[in-house]
Amino acid sequence: MKALTVAKYILQSQDQEDPDITNLKLQKLLYYAQGFFIAKYGVAIFDDDIEAWQQGPVVPTVYQQYKTSGSSIIPLPQEAVSLEIDDEQIAFLHEVLGVHSQYSAWxxxxxxxxxxxxxxAFNNGKTISTESLGDFFRERL
Incomplete structure (x- = not known):
């Protein structure tokens, strides 16, 4: 699955609970979703790389999609994406969002x-490996 699909689902599902999602916050929510999913299931929830940027973990493809929003709230996507995500993934995302969406982007x-x-990754290159995500988040399940 593409990270953009997960990002759109996060934006749609959080419209009522947390309608103020910026690109910075979305990037961090994707990082936590990916990390905990790898830790729990042993595979990634999305295929795109996460890179270690100055502002923290970033999925470049998603950043590019929403960069015109700057630090403003990202508008709600018009197309539905829930059919591309199965029930188990939806339940999992809601668990992660229930914990992490309460925090500000900063x-x-x-x-x-x-x-x-x-x-x-920030000190030794750029891409955050799925192995380091799995190892780190497995201890936090």
């Missing part, structure tokens, strides 16, 4: 700065 960014997957 708080999430600060959290990721303290976490090993971002630190390793």
């Amino acid at each position: 708080a999430l960014r600060e959290m990721t700065y303290q976490e090993l997957p971002w630190k390793l």
Whole structure:
């Protein structure tokens, strides 16, 4: 599955609970969704790479899609994506969002700065490996 599909689902599902999602916050929610999904199921929920940028973990394809929003709230996607995501993935995403969407974009960014997957990739290249995500988040399940 593409990260953009997961991103659109997050935006649609959070429209009522957290309608103020910016690109920065969306990036961090994708990072946590990917990390916990790998830890729980042993596979990635989306195929796109996550890179360690100055502002924390970023999925470049999703960043490019929404960069015109800048630091403003991302408008709600018009097309429905729930048919592309199965019930197990939906339930999982709601678990992760239930915990992490309560934090501001800046708080999430600060959290990721303290976490090993971002630190390793930021200091040693760019791409955050699925192995480092799995190892790190497995300890936090």
